[in-house]
Amino acid sequence: MTLPVWAGLAATGFAASLLQATNGFGFAVLAVPFFLLLVPADQAIQLVIFLSLAISLVMIPPLRDAIEPRLLLRLTVGSAVGLPIGLVVFGYSDPAIVRIAAGVVIVLFAAMLGWNRYRRQTARVALRGDLDFGVGAIAGAATGLVGMPGPPVMIYLMLAAAPMRSVRGTLVAFFALVYGATLACDLIFLGVPAADWAIAASLAPLTWLGGVVGLRVADRLNEMAAVILSILVLAVAGLYTLAAAAHAALH
DSSP, X not given: OOHHHHHHHHHHHHHHHXXXXXXXXXXXXXXXXHHHHHSOHHHHHHHHHHXXXXXXXXXXXXXXXXXXXXXXXXXXXXXXXXXXXXXXXHHHSOHHHHHHHHHHHHHHHHHHHHHHHHTTOOOSSOOOHHHHHHHHHHHHHHHHHHSOOHHHHHHHHHHTTOOHHHHHHHHHHHHHHHXXXXXXXXXXXXXOOHHHHHHHHHHHHHHHHHHHHHHHHHTTOOHHHHHHHHHHHHHHHHHHHHHHHHHHHHO
């Protein structure tokens, strides 16, 4: 790996971890598109899994009091069902089509959340066990397909008008479990190249630093600012995912 490529990965990892620490999600949303530009797709997804797990573990201690245990359990059980489905579909699908579909869904939901916030409307859905499980399954499938479990869960919790600190805490704990399970599956069924371990280890310090800075920024954000940031991240992520997929399809 050349130094410019490593520097690009490191800068992206720092920015993505800062973003995730600030609003609870966003590492994979920001990192996946840029990593895909710098390294092969399989390596990019593997690095995102490594680093997302690392930053989630760093963020859990300061947010442990905000985690909703029952919600986390249902999301995790659902993701355990959805993850194998996503991995199987990924093996047989056209990556460009998957990214286009993911981008469209994220953009549409970001627009809906933005409109909901503009109209100052209250929760559109109620947190329920069956919905928790279903959203967890979708997030698990999204992890296997594009390495991004965050948007489905974030959209669901924001539609339910959950407090942003609870959103951050539950998301971070969910990411740690999902990415940990994904990494374990990769190790058992696919194997992980030694080079990927080495690259991830070299990127981890800057990723952790971004998380530390992001946690301090988050403590200074009010509820409204955190919600607006989350909607903007969703919109940018969706548009970028669409643009990257269109570019790949045309070239």
